Amino acid sequence: MQSAKFSHGVLHAIDLPLREPPTGIMLLSAILEQKGYAVDILDATLLEDPEQYIREHIGDYRMMGLTSLTNDFPEIQNIIRLAKQVHPELFIVVGGPHVSFMPDSVLVEMPEVDAVFVGEAEHSFPWFVDRLLIQPAIDYIYAGESDSMGETANSHNYVSRCLATAEDLPKGIAFRPISSDSATMSSFGSDSPSKIASHISPTSLLPSSLPSVPFPDATNLKVLPLPARHLISRIYKVADILVNRGCPNQCSFCSRTHLFPKMRIRPLDQVFKEVDYILSSANYRFINFYDNININKRYFETFLNGLIARPQMLPWGAELRSDGITLEQAHLMKQANCRVIATGIESASETVLKTNFKFQDIEAVRKGIINVKKAGVAVQAYFVIGLPGDTFAEFDKTLAFLESLPLVPGVDQVNFFVTTPYPGSDLSLNPDKYGINILSKPLDTYDCRQIQLETPTLKVADIARMVEQSDLLKKRLGLS
Numbered sequence: 001m002q003s004a005k006f007s008h009g010v011l012h013a014i015d016l017p018l019r020e021p022p023t024g025i026m027l028l029s030a031i032l033e034q035k036g037y038a039v040d041i042l043d044a045t046l047l048e049d050p051e052q053y054i055r056e057h058i059g060d061y062r063m064m065g066l067t068s069l070t071n072d073f074p075e076i077q078n079i080i081r082l083a084k085q086v087h088p089e090l091f092i093v094v095g096g097p098h099v100s101f102m103p104d105s106v107l108v109e110m111p112e113v114d115a116v117f118v119g120e121a122e123h124s125f126p127w128f129v130d131r132l133l134i135q136p137a138i139d140y141i142y143a144g145e146s147d148s149m150g151e152t153a154n155s156h157n158y159v160s161r162c163l164a165t166a167e168d169l170p171k172g173i174a175f176r177p178i179s180s181d182s183a184t185m186s187s188f189g190s191d192s193p194s195k196i197a198s199h200i201s202p203t204s205l206l207p208s209s210l211p212s213v214p215f216p217d218a219t220n221l222k223v224l225p226l227p228a229r230h231l232i233s234r235i236y237k238v239a240d241i242l243v244n245r246g247c248p249n250q251c252s253f254c255s256r257t258h259l260f261p262k263m264r265i266r267p268l269d270q271v272f273k274e275v276d277y278i279l280s281s282a283n284y285r286f287i288n289f290y291d292n293i294n295i296n297k298r299y300f301e302t303f304l305n306g307l308i309a310r311p312q313m314l315p316w317g318a319e320l321r322s323d324g325i326t327l328e329q330a331h332l333m334k335q336a337n338c339r340v341i342a343t344g345i346e347s348a349s350e351t352v353l354k355t356n357f358k359f360q361d362i363e364a365v366r367k368g369i370i371n372v373k374k375a376g377v378a379v380q381a382y383f384v385i386g387l388p389g390d391t392f393a394e395f396d397k398t399l400a401f402l403e404s405l406p407l408v409p410g411v412d413q414v415n416f417f418v419t420t421p422y423p424g425s426d427l428s429l430n431p432d433k434y435g436i437n438i439l440s441k442p443l444d445t446y447d448c449r450q451i452q453l454e455t456p457t458l459k460v461a462d463i464a465r466m467v468e469q470s471d472l473l474k475k476r477l478g479l480s
């Protein structure tokens with residue numbers, strides 16, 4: 001990533017990529033700031049040389065928290081190892097969509113990691129920071145014991161002792177058992193997975209295929225602060241606004257319903273507060289609203305009218321379901337300055353949709369897209385190649401469906417993603433249910449382009465051929 005230059009703590013101007021900032025990290029940072037902590041967001045994707053930055057600056061910090069997407073995880077591991085080597089007393093924790101589904105193995109494989117956060121962390125993470133960084137000082141003041149103050153830096157077993165003795169330990173934190181030996185931190189790496197896993201708080205709420213740490217209760221979106229956008233680089237010209245969490249659907253390839261187990265929609269007054277904040281900041285050029293913002297018809301229309309009432313509204317895009325978009329809604333979208341919708345069509349085969357629990361009527365999708373196009377809004381259509389149930393005959397239906405859509409070269413976009421069994425997705429949790437064979441590939445290949453599994457009807461070579469077919473069709477239609 002060469003588009004940014006970081007020197008003396010300042011990011012210098014770059015070309016304008018449509019990059020999207022890390023919302024989860026900004027939210028957690030905002031909560032910590034409200035509590036009075038000094039927080040920095042170090043965006044490794046923007047640093048010219050993240051390793052050099054870690055070497056030079058990590059000594060300034062007491063705790064480092066990293067987020068995790070699956071394909072980024074190998075790089076995250078390198079950063080963690082380096083940071084621990086440079087600053088052995090640093091507290092290191094990880095959270096996010098990848099590690100949430102494998103806290104045990106992260107603790108086993110990475111002795112440098114002190115704790116893994118499972119699922120939503122708005123409650124658990126600030127609690128943890130207080131417990132580790134503030135509680136010892138409070139204990140000291142009240143008890144006047146100098147030895148408890150001596151233990152605020154990360155030392156052998158420190159995190160485990162703090163957490164194991166806490167009566168109010170929140171759900172969603174995985175940590176190691178207190179070890180009786182006096183060896184260094186790295187000795188934990190040699191513990192067997194079962195030994196470590198057995199010390200992680202068990203849950204009775206989850207199917208056994210999910211981690212042994214209970215997912216936290218759903219965060220109340222009504223009380224969240226706005227994400228700490230002032231902590232991210234001004235390089236970001238796009239602001240993402242999260243409108244909901246969870247999803248009423250259960251698509252086989254998506255981890256969202258497990259990561260955010262309960263469907264919640266953010267109150268519109270909060271969404272508008274965030275919109276107004278972004279409109280008042282000089283550097284934003286575009287807003288993305290996530291995810292499926294039109295699940296509730298009345299909410300969606302009130303949302304659109306609220307944007308129309310803001311004459312200075314920036315151009316925006318949204319991920320939403322295209323089935324059910326009426327012409328009237330499409331015109332409202334256009335009036336509200338919507339420039340593009342992104343929509344997951346996945347497949348035009350009823351069999352494939354049904355097999356993968358994507359409940360949508362493909363004719364309703366077609367109508368919705370036609371309405372959006374009539375209103376003059378661009379479409380970004382997503383399809384998935386190689387899902388269980390797909391065959392060449394079914395895939396032909398998908399290609400024919402795409403060809404029938406009124407998409408315009410240079411305006412609309414089409415992406416075909418290769419089926420990827422992300423941790424937490426039903427494909428990954430229950431491969432036998434779909435009869436799939438997940439190939440053992442390195443995590444950094446989990447980019448939705450490389451083939452990760454075979455189905456009862458599709459071998460690797462078949463999926464590769466489908467990718468070629470889709471590329472050829474896109475080329476013929478002039479769709480990027």
Ligand code: B12
Binds near residue numbers: 065254
């Ligand atoms: C916006 C978005 C994007 C944006 C921005 C990504 C970003 N870096 O934030 C863009 C478009 C760039 C994007 C790209 C991709 N995305 Co995306 N994206 C999303 C989406 C819709 C919202 C993410 C979000 O902001 N959530 C809201 C916040 C509050 O949740 P959160 O980030 O998970 O954080 C919470 C917890 O996880 C936890 N947490 C997270 N990090 C940390 C760190 C610490 C220290 C702690 C304590 C806690 C913690 O606490 C947070 C607050 O509760 C999610 C789906 C969803 N709705 O979540 C998919 C999702 C994250 N994306 C996904 C995927 C697959 C991708 C792509 C690979 C798609 C592709 N084919 O290119 C790329 C990967 C790019 C990359 N490597 O960065 C998957 C990730 C699966 C995985 N295991 O990796 C998700 C979960 C959707 C899915 N299909 O299941 N994505």
Ligand code: SF4
Binds near residue numbers: 248255256291344
């Ligand atoms: S792919 Fe979209 S519709 Fe399906 S479960 Fe995930 S978020 Fe919901």
